[in-house]
Amino acid sequence: MTPAAELAIEGLSKSFDQEGTALHVLSDISFHTKPGEFMSIIGPSGCGKSTLLKIVAGLDLQHQGKVLLSGKPVDRPSQDKGFIFQEHRLFPWLTVEKNIAADLPLKDPVVRARVDEMIRLVRLTGFEKAYPKQLSGGMSQRVAIARTLLRNPQVLLLDEPFGALDAFTRNHMQEALLDIWRENRTTMLLVTHDIDEAVFLSNRIVVMDAKPGRIKTILPIDLPYPRNRIGTSFQELRTQVLKALEKEASPAADTWDI
Structure with missing residues (x-):
């Protein structure tokens, strides 16, 4: 890190x-x-x-x-400098794991290990193959956070x-x-x-x-x-x-x- x-x-x-x-x-x-x-x-x-x-x-x-x-x-x-917006801004045509990797190659063992680590960190284990339309607002925001943290921002x-989320999810x-x-x-x-x-x-x-x-x-x-x-x-x-x-x-x- x-x-x-x-x-x-x-x-x-x-x-x-x-x-x-x-x-x-x-x-x-x-x-x-x-x-x-x-x-x-x-x-x-x-x-x-x-x-x-x-x-x-x-x-x-x-x-x-x-x-x-x-x-x-x-x-x-x-x-x-990682930036998280109010809207998650995920790519709807990519799965959770591919959204987190974004422009990095998932086939690379180092990238794969880091993506898996981020998925565990944001509590999305089991949703690696899910698409954004299958996720709640809170889950989508966690994907956005994982994608940003993968780049090791200072x-x-x-x-x-969390401004757009309901009180419980927030x-x-x-x-x-x-x-x-x-x-x-x-x-x-x-x-x-x-x-x-x-x-x-x-x-x-x-x-x-x-x-x-x-x-x-x-x-x-x-x-x-x-x-x-x-x-x-x-x-x-x-x-x-x-x-x-x-x-x-x-x-x-x-x-x-x-």
């Missing part, structure tokens, strides 16, 4: 030109992750969370400030990957993602609107405000794993995150799941 990476964001700002007027999306964003850390970003709609993730992925290079992965500037997309970027996928993280120890950066999801998964939570997007606070989540969603300590941290979101918020612009 590729060693987990430290992600460093320093003085990051981003603007778009809107009919000759600068639209400021992100303002002076700075934070570091520790190698192998699980960090979530939460904030109201329009605070630039997804834009920030695209910049970290190297998909948007038109910005000010620095983005460093293991001390090296992020200046292009690459396999050391950091896994997740843009609301909870199950959060637990599955934690199992993958604990075993793989890939540095993870998750964008979410879901406060419970952020508290359940994260070592730390970056709370953002909008117009322009900026960091309000970074909250440590000092709870042991596995976490009890109905426990007193969990609920206290959930309330702390909600209060941080509500402080100086604009009700007309802000939406999040509580």
